Amino acid sequence: EVILSVKDLTAEVDGVSILKGLNLEVKAGEIHAIMGPNGSGKSTFSKVLAGHPDYTVTGGEITYLGQNLLELEAEDRSRSGIFLAFQYPIEIPGVSNLDFLRVAYNSKRKFAGLDELDTFDFEDLVQQKLDVVQMNPAFLDRSVNEGFSGGEKKRNEILQMALLEPKLAILDETDSGLDIDALRIVSSGVNQLTTPDNAVVLITHYQRLLDYIVPDYVHVMEGGQIVTTGGKELALELEERGYTWIREEAEVAA
Ligand code: ADP
Ligand code: MG
Ligand code: MG
Numbered sequence: 442e443v444i445l446s447v448k449d450l451t452a453e454v455d456g457v458s459i460l461k462g463l464n465l466e467v468k469a470g471e472i473h474a475i476m477g478p479n480g481s482g483k484s485t486f487s488k489v490l491a492g493h494p495d496y497t498v499t500g501g502e503i504t505y506l507g508q509n510l511l512e513l514e515a516e517d518r519s520r521s522g523i524f525l526a527f528q529y530p531i532e533i534p535g536v537s538n539l540d541f542l543r544v545a546y547n548s549k550r551k552f553a554g555l556d557e558l559d560t561f562d563f564e565d566l567v568q569q570k571l572d573v574v575q576m577n578p579a580f581l582d583r584s585v586n587e588g589f590s591g592g593e594k595k596r597n598e599i600l601q602m603a604l605l606e607p608k609l610a611i612l613d614e615t616d617s618g619l620d621i622d623a624l625r626i627v628s629s630g631v632n633q634l635t636t637p638d639n640a641v642v643l644i645t646h647y648q649r650l651l652d653y654i655v656p657d658y659v660h661v662m663e664g665g666q667i668v669t670t671g672g673k674e675l676a677l678e679l680e681e682r683g684y685t686w687i688r689e690e691a692e693v694a695a
């Protein structure tokens with residue numbers, strides 16, 4: 442089952458062209474890593490997938506579960522099973538984490554034609570999901586991400602993911618700012634949530650994350666395109682040799 446198919450995608454922000462012909466196909470059960478130097482367009486790609494209003498798609502196609510993703514509003518993308526963990530999770534002062542999770546969860550159920558879960562059942566469910574990320578329940582009563590450390594914010598993103606059980610999860614540098622224990626917990630959370638029916642796209646700058654979450658494919662993004670694709674061993678090679686050789690080989694090939 443093809444979950445996501447991206448063809449010749451071009452996109453711009455503030456009139457600046459950033460994505461320059463990106464191709465990617467993600468099938469159910471797969472984990473894809475997208476690596477690449479700073480400024481190569483990785484976060485831009487994740488924001489385009491989410492439907493961020495600042496980003497304009499200027500060409501190409503994105504198909505999600507057989508439908509044209511570009512025709513779906515941002516809310517409907519998330520309700521239909523696309524989950525995005527941003528590189529810099531936002532803080533929402535005055536909204537408790539529990540209320541935020543409940544609204545997100547019930548809005549997804551409603552979209553699927555299901556009734557809202559009552560408060561007690563919802564709290565039971567959240568409790569189970571807290572265990573996945575080994576998170577203290579005290580975080581539920583605090584405002585969303587407000588005053589959370591970098592690692593706590595990332596863990597909170599995985600808690601949201603555990604609850605929403607996405608079909609397609611895109612994690613943008615979820616590993617950055619994590620110490621080794623938090624990295625293990627976040628990775629084990631992601632691994633527990635990976636099934637043959639869903640897919641994960643991990644955007645990362647470092648090979649380290651891929652010691653814990655083993656990808657089926659590693660893609661290198663450079664100048665707004667995916668320029669090389671390989672297996673998990675490509676990440677090790679990048680760690681050793683950096684990104685420059687990829688650029689040189691791509692230039693030779695072109
Ligand atoms: P990555 O996540 O791979 O580090 P980004 O997608 O964040 O890269 O950025 C890709 C490029 O887009 C960078 O060169 C960045 O400076 C540029 N960019 C991002 N946002 C804007 C903006 N609002 N206006 C102009 N350029 C931008
Ligand atoms: Mg970056
Ligand atoms: Mg980025």
